[in-house]
Amino acid sequence: MINQIKLRVSRTIKAAIQQAINQNEISLESIPDIIFSPTKGPEHGDIATPIAMSLSKLAKMPPRQIAKTIVKHLVDDPLIRQVEIAGPGFINLFVSEDWLYEILENIIHQNKNYGRSQSNISKRILIEFVSANPTGPLNIVSGRAAAVGDVLANLLNATNQNVTCEFYINDAGKQVERLGESIDIRYRQLLGEEELEIPEDGYHGTYLIDLAQLIIKNVGKQYLQLDRDIRINKFKNIGIQHLLDGQKSILKRFGVEFDVWTSEQKIRNDKKPEQIIEIFKQKNLLYESEGATWFQMTKFGDDKDCVVIKSDGEFTYFVPDAAYHRDKFDRGFDLLIDILGPDHQGHIAHLDHLIKALGYNTEQFEGLIVQQVNLVHPDGNRVEMSKRKGHLYTLDQLINELTETVGEQFAVDVARYFFLNRTNNSHLDFDIKLAVTRANDNPSFYVQYAHARCCSIFREMKDRKIDQLPINQVKLNLLAIDEETQIIKKMADYPEVIMNAAKEREPYRIPKYLYELASQFHTFYNKSRVLDTKHQDLMQSRLVLVRCVQIVIANGLKLLGISSPEKM
RNA sequence: GCGCCCGUAGCUCAGUGAAUAGAGCAACUGACUUCUAAUCAGUAGGUCGCAGGUUUGAAUCCUGCCGGGCGUGCCA
Known part of the structure; x- marks a missing residue:
C-alpha cells in the first residue's frame, strides 16, 4: 500500500x-x-x-x-x-488519511495472510544450517543458528519462495574418529584403566562419561575383548547415533524442523567425492606436491591453492563438501544458502571458489555468518565455548534454566527472541543471569503482552455482551488521534518489513518491528479506553484497531516461531 | 604478516549518504477503585575508537592507524 x-x-x-x-x-x-x-x-x-x-x-x-x-x-x-x-x-x-482506513480493511480481510507477499521471482531455495558435528550436544551458538535459519526460511516462504531446510551430518572424517577414541577412553577408564587420559584433540566433555556408562549398562565390559580398531569404530557409530538423537530432540523442543537430513558418510559411500576429483582432473585443476594432491584454487580468486587429497590418501574436507554442494544443485535448487558459524568464515570464500570451479554461477550460492555467542556468567566473565575443551553450555541447559522460572513454552519463546533480536553479524552476549532471573524484562514478554491485552479486551467484550459490528458498518474515520493513526501507519509498514527482512536475510528486523508496534499499542492502551459504551461508534472503530493489532502481532510472532498467548 | 567481522550513552545493541544520532537495561521522578501495572508518562546520560580524504551533506563511502574477536595449504 x-x-x-x-x-x-x-x-x-x-x-x-x-x-x-x-x-x-x-x-x-x-x-x-x-x-x-x-x-x-x-x-x-x-x-x-x-x-x-x-x-x-x-x-x-x-x-x-x-x-x-x-x-x-x-x-x-x-x-x-x-x-x-x-x-x-x-x-x-x-x-491524506483516507488510505489508512483501507489498511484496516486489508488486515481484517487478509487476516493470517496479512504480510505475505507474492514476489515476482519464485525460487527453489535450500537453506542449510546448524549442521553441527555429531560429537557433542548442541551449544547455544547452534541454538542461535537454528533460530536464524528457521526464521529466515519462514520469511522466504512468506515472500513466495519455495524453501527447503537441511541439516548436514558430518558423520565422517577425523572429528568422528576422535569421538570414537574419546568414548573408548571413557569406557576403559570406567572399567578400571584410570591412568588413561583423553588426548588434547579429543572430546573432554563429561557427556561422554555418561554415554560410556550407558554403554556399560547395556553391554557391560564385553567390548574390551574386541580389537581396538573395531571397538573404536563401534563406539564411533554408537556415539554418532546417540549424539545425533540428542541434537534432533533439542531441535524439536526448540521448535526447529528440518525437511532433509543429509549424511556425509552417505555422500562418501556414493563415491561423490571421487566424482569431484574426476571433474577437477578433467579440467586440469589438480597437481601433485609434497606427497599430496592440490587444487588450483588460485585460478578462482583465492590467494592459496589447497590440498584435496592428503599424503595419507584421505580427502580433505573440501572434497566431500564440494560433492555435497554439487549434490544440492543436482537436486534442482536455484539458490543455496549456507548459514555458518564464525569459525567457518574463511570457508565461505573456499566454497565460492569450489562452486565456480564446478561450473555453477556464484550468484547461486550465499554464505551467511551467524556470529558467536559469548556466555556471560553472573561474575561478568565471558566464556569461550569449545566442544573439545569441554567448556559447554548447551541449548538444553539454557531451555531448562529458563523453564524453571517461566515454564517450558515461554522458555523457548524467550530464547528464540533473544537469539533473533540481533543482527547476524554482531556478537551476542548471552547474559544467563539476565535471561533467567530477569525474564520479566525480556522484550519477548513485552510483545506477547500486547497480544494478550488485545485478547483480554475481546474477552471482556464478550463478558459484557457487547456485539462487534462488521467492519463495513464501522465509522473508521473516528480513529483520528495521533496514537491511533500512528499505529495504523505502523501496521501499514508490516508487509514491507517482511519483504526487506527476507531480501536482506535479516530476521532481527521482525522482533524490532514488533517491539515498536507493541510499544505504540501499550501507549494507546494506557491513554484511551476501548470498551466505552457511552461512545458506541468510537468503541466499534477502536475494536477494529485492536483486532488489527492482534492480527499483526500474532502473524509476526508466528514467523519467529514464538507463541501468541491469550493470557499472561 | 594476510583475510573477514566488530568498535555508537554506564551496560547490551539499532541506525537505508540526509533533518536535533535512537531503543532496551541500569539510575532518578511520577501514574493502579479502570479493558491485565509483565504497562505507561517523564528526567538524565554521546569527542559515533583516532586521524585524514570524497561529498552540498559522513556514524554510514575511501585511506591510514589504534583496540577486540575469528580465521589463515594436508581439523571440519
Missing part, C-alpha cells in the same frame, strides 16, 4: 521536474529516480525525499530553491494533503 503511494508520488514529482525543465526553470539532462528517505517523526510528514539536494550539483542551484521550484509545479492530487520544504531542502509530503 505504502509502496503504491510512493510510486504515485514519485511519478508526480518527476512530472513536476519535467515541467520545470520545460519552462527553463531548472537545467537538467535527465531526471533521476526519486528516492525516499525515512521520516524521523510525524512532523516530517509521511514521505520525504531529498531529491532537491541530490539535484543541487547537476542543476547548479541551491537545494531549497530547487525544492521550491519542484513544489510549484506539483499538480494537485487528492492523495497529497500538504507539502513542506524543510531543513536543507527536504520535500516532506503529508498524505
Whole structure:
C-alpha cells in the first residue's frame, strides 16, 4: 500500500521536474529516480525525499530553491494533503488519511495472510544450517543458528519462495574418529584403566562419561575383548547415533524442523567425492606436491591453492563438501544458502571458489555468518565455548534454566527472541543471569503482552455482551488521534518489513518491528479506553484497531516461531 | 604478516549518504477503585575508537592507524 503511494508520488514529482525543465526553470539532462528517505517523526510528514539536494550539483542551484521550484509545479492530487520544504531542502509530503482506513480493511480481510507477499521471482531455495558435528550436544551458538535459519526460511516462504531446510551430518572424517577414541577412553577408564587420559584433540566433555556408562549398562565390559580398531569404530557409530538423537530432540523442543537430513558418510559411500576429483582432473585443476594432491584454487580468486587429497590418501574436507554442494544443485535448487558459524568464515570464500570451479554461477550460492555467542556468567566473565575443551553450555541447559522460572513454552519463546533480536553479524552476549532471573524484562514478554491485552479486551467484550459490528458498518474515520493513526501507519509498514527482512536475510528486523508496534499499542492502551459504551461508534472503530493489532502481532510472532498467548 | 567481522550513552545493541544520532537495561521522578501495572508518562546520560580524504551533506563511502574477536595449504 505504502509502496503504491510512493510510486504515485514519485511519478508526480518527476512530472513536476519535467515541467520545470520545460519552462527553463531548472537545467537538467535527465531526471533521476526519486528516492525516499525515512521520516524521523510525524512532523516530517509521511514521505520525504531529498531529491532537491541530490539535484543541487547537476542543476547548479541551491537545494531549497530547487525544492521550491519542484513544489510549484506539483499538480494537485487528492492523495497529497500538504507539502513542506524543510531543513536543507527536504520535500516532506503529508498524505491524506483516507488510505489508512483501507489498511484496516486489508488486515481484517487478509487476516493470517496479512504480510505475505507474492514476489515476482519464485525460487527453489535450500537453506542449510546448524549442521553441527555429531560429537557433542548442541551449544547455544547452534541454538542461535537454528533460530536464524528457521526464521529466515519462514520469511522466504512468506515472500513466495519455495524453501527447503537441511541439516548436514558430518558423520565422517577425523572429528568422528576422535569421538570414537574419546568414548573408548571413557569406557576403559570406567572399567578400571584410570591412568588413561583423553588426548588434547579429543572430546573432554563429561557427556561422554555418561554415554560410556550407558554403554556399560547395556553391554557391560564385553567390548574390551574386541580389537581396538573395531571397538573404536563401534563406539564411533554408537556415539554418532546417540549424539545425533540428542541434537534432533533439542531441535524439536526448540521448535526447529528440518525437511532433509543429509549424511556425509552417505555422500562418501556414493563415491561423490571421487566424482569431484574426476571433474577437477578433467579440467586440469589438480597437481601433485609434497606427497599430496592440490587444487588450483588460485585460478578462482583465492590467494592459496589447497590440498584435496592428503599424503595419507584421505580427502580433505573440501572434497566431500564440494560433492555435497554439487549434490544440492543436482537436486534442482536455484539458490543455496549456507548459514555458518564464525569459525567457518574463511570457508565461505573456499566454497565460492569450489562452486565456480564446478561450473555453477556464484550468484547461486550465499554464505551467511551467524556470529558467536559469548556466555556471560553472573561474575561478568565471558566464556569461550569449545566442544573439545569441554567448556559447554548447551541449548538444553539454557531451555531448562529458563523453564524453571517461566515454564517450558515461554522458555523457548524467550530464547528464540533473544537469539533473533540481533543482527547476524554482531556478537551476542548471552547474559544467563539476565535471561533467567530477569525474564520479566525480556522484550519477548513485552510483545506477547500486547497480544494478550488485545485478547483480554475481546474477552471482556464478550463478558459484557457487547456485539462487534462488521467492519463495513464501522465509522473508521473516528480513529483520528495521533496514537491511533500512528499505529495504523505502523501496521501499514508490516508487509514491507517482511519483504526487506527476507531480501536482506535479516530476521532481527521482525522482533524490532514488533517491539515498536507493541510499544505504540501499550501507549494507546494506557491513554484511551476501548470498551466505552457511552461512545458506541468510537468503541466499534477502536475494536477494529485492536483486532488489527492482534492480527499483526500474532502473524509476526508466528514467523519467529514464538507463541501468541491469550493470557499472561 | 594476510583475510573477514566488530568498535555508537554506564551496560547490551539499532541506525537505508540526509533533518536535533535512537531503543532496551541500569539510575532518578511520577501514574493502579479502570479493558491485565509483565504497562505507561517523564528526567538524565554521546569527542559515533583516532586521524585524514570524497561529498552540498559522513556514524554510514575511501585511506591510514589504534583496540577486540575469528580465521589463515594436508581439523571440519
